Amino acid sequence: MADATMDRPVLRVLSGEAISPPPAWMMRQAGRYLPEYRATRAEAGSFLDLCYNPAFATEVTLQPIRRFGFEASILFSDILVVPHALGQDVRFVEGEGPRLDALEGRAQFERLREAGDPAIFSHLAPVFEAVTRIRGALPHETTLLGFCGAPWTVASYMIGGRGTPDLAPARALAAADPALLDALLDRLVTVQTEYLVRQFRAGVDAVQIFESHAGVLPESPDGDALKRFSLGPIARMVEGIRAQVPQAKIIVFARGSGLDGHARVVPETGADAVGVDWGVDLAALRARIPATTVTQGNLHPETLIEGGDKLDAAVDAILEATAGLPHIFNLGHGITPQTPVAHVERMLARLRAGR
Numbered sequence: 001m002a003d004a005t006m007d008r009p010v011l012r013v014l015s016g017e018a019i020s021p022p023p024a025w026m027m028r029q030a031g032r033y034l035p036e037y038r039a040t041r042a043e044a045g046s047f048l049d050l051c052y053n054p055a056f057a058t059e060v061t062l063q064p065i066r067r068f069g070f071e072a073s074i075l076f077s078d079i080l081v082v083p084h085a086l087g088q089d090v091r092f093v094e095g096e097g098p099r100l101d102a103l104e105g106r107a108q109f110e111r112l113r114e115a116g117d118p119a120i121f122s123h124l125a126p127v128f129e130a131v132t133r134i135r136g137a138l139p140h141e142t143t144l145l146g147f148c149g150a151p152w153t154v155a156s157y158m159i160g161g162r163g164t165p166d167l168a169p170a171r172a173l174a175a176a177d178p179a180l181l182d183a184l185l186d187r188l189v190t191v192q193t194e195y196l197v198r199q200f201r202a203g204v205d206a207v208q209i210f211e212s213h214a215g216v217l218p219e220s221p222d223g224d225a226l227k228r229f230s231l232g233p234i235a236r237m238v239e240g241i242r243a244q245v246p247q248a249k250i251i252v253f254a255r256g257s258g259l260d261g262h263a264r265v266v267p268e269t270g271a272d273a274v275g276v277d278w279g280v281d282l283a284a285l286r287a288r289i290p291a292t293t294v295t296q297g298n299l300h301p302e303t304l305i306e307g308g309d310k311l312d313a314a315v316d317a318i319l320e321a322t323a324g325l326p327h328i329f330n331l332g333h334g335i336t337p338q339t340p341v342a343h344v345e346r347m348l349a350r351l352r353a354g355r
């Protein structure tokens with residue numbers, strides 16, 4: 001492990017080292033903007049068939065590494081395989097996104113698998129198999145990232161049955177039956193702690209926890225909803241993972257939590273790095289947090305679509321805001337299907353110009 005850490009630039013940054021230019025990867029780097037992804041996806045069948053087939057999942061994970069030589073590779077899967085493993089029906093509707101059988105109250109909660117049910121991890125076995133294959137196929141110096149969704153983000157999909165802009169169903173359940181929401185969050189903390197531990201045992205070098213819905217939370221009686229519903233449950237996962245994998249490197253991406261929320265991520269969760277969304281002023285965040293804190297991300301996915309001089313300037317601004325500081329280059333949210341591949345190449349050329 002110690003040797004691999006020294007050889008893998010992303011792991012070195014996660015240990016606190018500033019590298020210039022910073023190592024790079026992109027959220028959703030295996031996805032529909034790549035023709036080779038669309039071809040494999042067509043061959044695999046449905047999106048979930050792709051996720052649960054270790055050979056196909058390995059192939060699409062490696063595609064962006066072959067094409068662009070990113071310094072990190074992220075396991076190809078989805079945050080919603082966990083509700084699926086808990087026994088909830090999950091489908092991906094073409095052009096519309098995920099659909100789950102909404103968890104509206106106690107009756108549906110009682111039907112979910114209990115945290116200790118071995119069927120949960122036999123359902124997820126193809127994910128661990130994919131991790132081991134990917135690690136075996138990646139260049140030695142490429143960091144392999146595992147991931148899962150944060151408890152609140154996953155719970156909001158389980159309750160709403162789909163992505164909704166205001167998360168009204170999840171917030172309504174929180175108001176009507178707060179104990180039920182707590183029970184659901186607890187189950188997700190327990191199951192996903194073990195899920196990430198098993199990803200480490202299968203071969204990932206680090207993990208990212210995606211709190212995509214940190215910007216929309218229920219009311220909390222103590223006025224600190226971010227702690228109660230998001231950072232608190234994530235902190236319990238971080239502690240649980242480290243109890244079993246002491247050297248585990250963990251990135252937390254709390255999208256929509258604002259400058260204050262981003263500044264709280266590392267101190268309040270114990271994570272090694274904070275993922276920065278595109279809405280946050282990176283220079284202002286860096287001025288607020290200790291120089292030793294590791295940051296990642298921030299490039300607006302729309303700027304990548306736009307390309308040209310604006311893209312160059314945005315890359316330069318990120319380099320300037322993080323000069324001499326530990327930073328991993330990334331977007332501030334996932335790359336979208338309409339992004340031209342040539343713009344990704346331009347972004348990397350600008351970034352690597354000084355190398």
Ligand SMILES: Cc1c2[nH]c(c1CCC(=O)O)Cc1[nH]c(c(CCC(=O)O)c1C)Cc1[nH]c(c(CCC(=O)O)c1C)Cc1[nH]c(c(C)c1CCC(=O)O)C2
Pocket residue numbers: 026027028029030031032041047074075076077078079080092096097098147149163210212334
């Ligand atoms: C909220 C969320 C989901 N999934 C994920 C999140 C958190 C990050 C974020 O906020 O975007 C995380 C995710 N989803 C996917 C990955 C794979 C690794 C990667 O390359 O980043 C990761 C890390 C593949 C995917 N997950 C999905 C796709 C597109 C599906 C396809 O190929 O048809 C991919 C490549 C589908 C998905 N999955 C999800 C949604 C809302 C959608 C539909 C949106 C869309 O269609 O782009 C749930």
